[in-house]
Amino acid sequence: MNTNQAPQQIIDKVLSLIPQKYPFRFVDEILSLTPEKISGSYLVKGDEYFFAGHFPGKPTMPGVIIIEAMAQVAVVALGIYDLLLAGNDNFEKVTLFTECEIEFFHTVTPKTRLIIYGEKVYFRREKIKSKAWVTLEDGTLIAQGYLAGIGVKNE
Numbered sequence: 001m002n003t004n005q006a007p008q009q010i011i012d013k014v015l016s017l018i019p020q021k022y023p024f025r026f027v028d029e030i031l032s033l034t035p036e037k038i039s040g041s042y043l044v045k046g047d048e049y050f051f052a053g054h055f056p057g058k059p060t061m062p063g064v065i066i067i068e069a070m071a072q073v074a075v076v077a078l079g080i081y082d083l084l085l086a087g088n089d090n091f092e093k094v095t096l097f098t099e100c101e102i103e104f105f106h107t108v109t110p111k112t113r114l115i116i117y118g119e120k121v122y123f124r125r126e127k128i129k130s131k132a133w134v135t136l137e138d139g140t141l142i143a144q145g146y147l148a149g150i151g152v153k154n155e
Helices: 008-017 063-085
Strands: 029-033 037-044 093-104 112-124 127-136 141-153
Touching: 008 029, 008 063, 029 063, 037 063, 063 093, 063 112, 063 127, 063 141, 093 127
Parallel strands: none
Antiparallel strands: 029 037, 037 112, 093 141, 112 127, 127 141
């Protein structure tokens, strides 16, 4: 076992602190969490609101939603963990996108499970940047790249 792995109670707390909620939560569970790396999953059920129009007869998960799932794991959840490690449990801020550079390799259809990975590049001055990638359960690479966000007061 990785000694840097967060205990399950901390993993559960980080998951509960992700501000996005249904129907815009695209992370079901955090699979692993260390100060530098995270992995999580999302089951694409097929009844999500966006499939009705994207695309009728050939439902395909929109790339912007895949990016959002990557951000919720690799930026938001990893940033929350960093704040908890620093002793900050006052979550008056939310993380907003500041940067995104993603390349896509494969489509996502209903009834698939995504595995989302993040590796921290830096976290300073309330800004976090992570290398992120997402695969299907069988390891098929869907997308990879870099995402960043910054904490802003939640008013």
